[in-house]
Amino acid sequence: MADKPRIKLPKEAKKGEIIQIKTLVSHLMESGQRKDAQGKPIPRKIINKFTCEFNGKPVFSCVLEPAISANPYIQFDARVDEEGTFKFAWTDDDGSVLTAEEKIALKA
Amino acid sequence: AGTTRAFAQQKLTEKELLAFDPVGNVTLVHVTDIHGQLMPLYFREPSTNLGVGDAKGQPPHVTGKDFLTRFGVAPGSSSAYALTSEDFEALAKTYGRIGGLDRAATIIKAIRAERGDKVVLLDGGDTWQGSWSSLKTRGQDMIDCMALLKPDAMTGHWEFTYGTERVKQAVDGLGFPFLGLNIRDTEWNEPAFEASTMIERGGVKIAVLGQAFPYTPVANPRWMIPNWSFGVREEDVQTQVDKARKDGAGLVVLLSHNGFDVDRKLASRVKGLDVILTGHTHDALPEAVKVGKTLLIASGSSGKFVSRLDLDVKDGEVKGYRYKLIPLFSDVITPDPAMAAKIAEVRKPFAAYLARPLGRTETLLYRRGNFNGTFDDLICQALLQERDAEIALSPGFRWGTSVMPGQDITFEDVTNATAITYPAVYRTGMTGTRLKEIIEDVADNLFNVDPYYQQGGDMVRIGGMSYAIDVNKPQGQRISDMRLIKTGAAIDPSREYQVAGWASVNEGTQGPPIWEVVSSYLQRQKTVRLEPNRAVKVSGV
Amino acid sequence: FVALTVLPMAANAEPGNDAAEMIKKFTGGKEATKGKITLDLPEIAENGNTVPLALTVESPMTAENYVKEVLFVADGNPNAGVATLMFTPMSGKAEASIRIRLAQTQNVIAVAKMSDGSLFTERKTVKVTIGGCGG
Ligand SMILES: [Mn+2]
Ligand SMILES: [Mn+2]
Secondary structure, three states: OOOOOEEEOOOEEOOOEEEEEEEEOOOOOEOOOOEOOOOOEOOOEOEEEEEEEEOOEEEEEEEEOOOEOOOOEEEEEEEEOOOEEEEEEEEEOOOOEEEEEEEEEEOO | OOOOHHHHHHHOOHHHHHOOOOOOOEEEEEEOOOOOOOOOEEOOOOOOOOOOHHHOOOOOOOOHHHHHHHHOOOOOOHHHHHHOOOOHHHHHHHHOOEOOHHHHHHHHHHHHHHHHHHEEEEEOOOOOOOOHHHHHOOOHHHHHHHHHHOOOEEOOOHHHHHOHHHHHHHHHOOOOOEEOOOOEEOOOOOEOOEOEEEEEEOOEEEEEEEEOOOOHHHHOOHHHOOOEEOOOOHHHHHHHHHHHHHOOOOEEEEEEOOOHHHHHHHHHHOOOOOEEEEOOOOOEOOOOEEEOOEEEEEEOOOOOEEEEEEEEEEOOEEEEEEEEEEEOEOOOOOOOHHHHHHHHHHHHHHHHHHHOEEEEEOOOEOOOOOOOOHHHHHHHHHHHHHOOOOEEEEOOOOOOOEEOOOOEEEHHHHHHOOOOOOOEEEEEEEEHHHHHHHHHHHHHHHHOOOHHHOOOOOOOEEEOEEEEEEOOOOOOOOEEEEEEOOOOOEOOOOOEEEEEEEOOOOOOOOOOEHHHHHHHHHHHHOEEOOOOOOOEEEEOO | OOOOOOOOOOOOOOOOOOHHHHHHHHHOOOOOEEOOEEEEOOOEOOOOOOEEEEEEEOOOOOOOOOEEEEEEEEOOOOOOEEEEEEEOHHHOOEEEEEEEOOOOOEEEEEEEEEOOOOEEEEEEEEEOOOOOOOO
């Protein structure tokens, strides 16, 4: 997982507003069902979990299987009741975790 | 058709073609699926156009004598010639060529002169592709000519086969919107084209929503437009209708390239659409089809027709309408001089090259029909012979002009049936099992009972092999009795056959362009004679 | 038209993978009612390797009444599992989009578990085609 995750969300929201969040990470999502040129099975290596928290509280998460496309795209919503920080985490089969953060302010 | 051409033409005048008892405060003028055809042409409508499920026997799935009866068209009349395949060869002698964008210009000018600021002109797409000059100029010939007509909006399908960069550049230079509410970028899933345009005419705010061909990346090479995703997106259509009404639209029009059956289903499910100007399936219907409160218009193809729909719009509702599908009899309509000059100008670099005769045909060459057309049979013969194959596959495109018996087949005729941006003729081994899979797959794209799963072409044309098809069966069970014509032997599922074909949607397909293969076949043959095709046995009709 | 396309993943999976078992495990054997779920999937996939899937579940998404989990399975892939989405009241809406792989024409099935334990389901057939041709 080399590239930085890309995230789209508004910089600010009204209190109580529901915003849309879009995330994209670069990842092959090797399904474990393919074979290499020698006919040897290529081991599975996917992002198997994604979580999003806001100010430490869970907003949305998902468990992913090999049927998720390469470069996983995940779009969901979040209700913003206060200003704060979204934390995003993608867990790889190899145990590594890719993280990102985005701040959001409240509109006056 | 015992009448002489002169006699028939006495009865047919430009004035008559234009005759219209006007109604209301808005006139929609619609052209669609011109497919690069700037000049008058022969175009035989299909003799077979089957509908399945709810569409069975419903227009546009009515052909020949049934069509004449259904719409009250007199056999042998100019309308019978324009709208059906009945007596086509005889009537073509009587009524001559049809179409030509200079004739369309004359008709559109006349409608504008009569109806002034009530007129909206909409182009349903498949405009920039289908001829050699369009291919060579990447659609610029059509763009330059259409510009003289000043359309208010267009949508598209084959336009996208020029690739992302060309489409973007061309759209930027149009001067009117290219609409596609159903196109999104594949990365962020955001709208990639304008969804709609609001036009005020006759005191009415008219919302025109554009729907590009939903299956462009399936029916045509996806690799040419990797960043765009299409689809029917029925909910997005509803969202746009609701938005248009909220923005004060008194009339909501869908300029659609869905294909007729998809639009019929869409009309039954999306609320608030007043008119759908249909396209893609190339149907020419002399009457509007009403689905609930929605009027469906089908304006034909190849530049043969201009549609005029007058609407009486009051309080956000259509109170009345009158419709005419105007056939452009080229001998009867005075060409618009400015358009004629522009057409000559854009064709000039290619005219001499296109006029080269390659051979002669003793029989009518046409393409339209669900299962075969003689022009495709000719292409399949060329594929079999020039590429030394056992079986030939040719796509079920619905564009392509007709050539009359006794006429020379020019390079222009060949390219009118073949001018695409992915023309390579491949030759490959395919097992009987694989062949069946392919034919079943295409059959389901045409005969799936749910129109949203249809793609709107005709069946793949097959040379060297016969088969039977039951259109009412589900996918995987429609095709049977596949046989090699030469030997009569049943196709062996496990044997590999040498197959030649063209228009592969796969990137990197190798081979000579199809027009070269057909040209060299014709030059060798000198004269061709296409007997009626009996290789496909159809049941379940 | 094309003759040469290879369908994504192993195209030999038969319906009858572990879809039914996965659903049973998720629901604890309880019946799921059709409704409340809208699945936005293309009728025909442009590319079986990346099929956009959008989900909407009708729910007020309050602390008392919200969508907890949504299971997605595909009944024609080598393995039925696709994803399990977990919402909270802070999600605001029970809406999400992902992109999935479909080896062949098949059904995508969603089962939603609400905070009160009730279950809803919806399915849609996505056609994975060789492609080609056109009008
Ligand atoms: Mn089309
Ligand atoms: Mn067309």
